[in-house]
Amino acid sequence: MTELSKPEEDLQDPEALPQEALNEMVANLMKFLLFEYQAKEMGSEAEMLKKVLRDNQEHFSVVFSQASECLPLVCGVEVKEVDPREHIYIMVPTLGLTCDAMQRGGQGLPKAGLLVVVLSLILQNRDHGPEEDIWGALNKMGVYVGREHSIFGEPRELLTQVWVREGYLEYRQVPDSAPARYEFLWGPRAFAETSKEKFTEYLLRVNQRAFRSFSLPSAEDVREEVGGP
Incomplete structure (x- = not known):
């Protein structure tokens, strides 16, 4: 920038x-x-x-x-x-990341900002983002499960269905967890469009802005x- x-x-x-x-x-x-x-x-x-x-x-x-x-x-x-x-x-x-171009022909406010946040959280959690940790962080941003957001819509659907279907995220049960717990991982499209190295550089810039x-x-x-x- x-x-x-x-x-x-x-x-x-x-x-x-x-x-x-x-x-x-x-x-x-x-x-x-x-x-x-x-x-x-x-x-x-x-x-x-x-x-x-x-x-x-x-x-x-x-x-x-x-x-x-x-x-x-x-x-x-x-x-x-x-x-x-x-x-x-x-x-x-x-x-x-091109996720906004895939949705409604790129119309409406871009949602990639939230995807960047989620992918960053996964990266900071050693490539595995426990669902409870991801939602805990998003709650602090005013993004809640079951509550329609003015930009992102219903966030649970966006994270666990839309972006999973598009290949940006994986959403799976933590192996051998009982009761069942779930986690987010980077999806194949995220790896294809960007890299962990670019995200690391981006996070350093964001932390400096803080x-x-x-x-x-x-x-x-x-x-x-x-x-x-």
Whole structure:
């Protein structure tokens, strides 16, 4: 992911802009970038300034930086600069995962962000993700079994049926467990589209971001901005 190469002093002091106003700008820019992603089009800095920031163009650097960091975490989409001279960007699936292209022709909000989280949890659990541990982690993100999520729908169906059918996950009973316990593993399509090495590098980047002190707009805020799935 590429950030604008502007001097540090150009980044606006967070104290100079209310957090609520900053979050709204970030959510609006994420909306614009997601539309470009779904339309398979590139986005330019000039377009973002004209269509999104408008009267707040002086805040572009910090808004773009935060939107670029939110997209992989919320929607599984990364922003890459393809023309540094003209500042033109393209949105690509995080870590090469194409699950969103397989669902409803790629329409609606991307769900790859959740898949990245689940695959990461499995990797961190020595390649075996106990079901109770996976759901425990997802509960902290506001994703619950049996509760419809604004982006992901019913998550149990997504994890144990949709992504298993598509080959991204394996869902199986833990051998010799009594009473029966279940676990998630990487599926063959996950291995075909990405690698554990790429995930390890990604996790290092995400952990570094954890030390950043900005507030992420929620997935629900972005959904409202985009207009729903």
